[in-house]
Amino acid sequence: MSEGREVDMGNVIGDIVPAAFGVSISPIPLVMLLILLFTERARVNSVAFLLGWLAGVTVLLVIAVFVGSTLDGGDSSPNGWANLVLGALFVLLAVNSFRTRPRRDRPDKKPVWMSKLDTIGPLAAFGLSAVLTGINAKNTPIIIASALTIGSAGLPPGQTVIAAVVFVLVASSTALVIVLAFLLFGEKVEPALQRLRSWLEHNNAYVMMFLFGFLGVSALSNALQAFT
Template identity: 40%
Template structure:
């Protein structure tokens, strides 16, 4: 189990430091109905990671991506393909970064967060965490690592819980900070939002590139 935890930690951290969900939860905290909107976003974010992660783990286990024999080779090929896909995402992120002096354009859904209810915020967060290509690639890689390790069900649950906790911590922390010190947190969160929007593409390109190369290396080593 310890080896699997080591494999999923960088993947979970990549999900955690993704700027877009952090910006989204900050916007939900600055919305008129901050309590309900931010809580909905947090619940949807965690639910997306858990649901997609559990499905991938179940599929990896069912099709026999074990750590022995042909299953090991199949698992290595999956990691190799995922790694190549993540590197391509990194290149795309880097090419989409705003040029010097150009104001970055925020997605249209960010402007709609102000008016979102708890269910709508939860639905948006679920899509951002479980369906967004960048996060999906990380969750797929983590699910393959967990599902191919041949762990008993109890350990699978523990490892998936650890992945979810780390991946969701940067969304949960602003919600907790806002609940504890609302007025002080508003200024800090607004400054953080501005910085993240400006540097989103560059940050994600660097992180995705490193993770993609690491996955390719693991894939090659396992073939």
């Protein structure tokens, strides 16, 4: 944030919500969740997976918010450099996603882990979700950068908590909607969930390419604002 810009909770939330949506669209964890919905222990495993998603985002966010709170809120340099590095990283990842995308004329190779999900229990579902959601090339830098934005804004403690809760809920919104739809409507939504799973499996590279590109442009724009 540039010096002289009035910092309030609305500004901070406006800065972090687009990034939180980027976290919410995580194809591999979402495919895992959708596979778990068609196993014998679908209800308990899906709830455990959702709780793991929430925990993975929350733990990393809280740690980074604490670090961000030690920074000088009037100095725009840390956020500016963080967004500059983050933007460059995402642009490179977008290019890599495009270069390594699967060819249409080649059959899809299913990862080995997909066949193992039928046998896992709720504890494993929780752990896998927490790790895969919080620690990966896309989500980890997004969560850290957003946490630094929250922590260094100089908000009162109550507003800092609200901003963090908003980020976690938005970042978990896709998993939350899927699990709630399954628990509330069961078989009625199963065909739609099957179609979503198939689409994500076949278009993972393109989804990631678009997301990395969007997040890269957004981070570079935030860096420019911080330095001007």
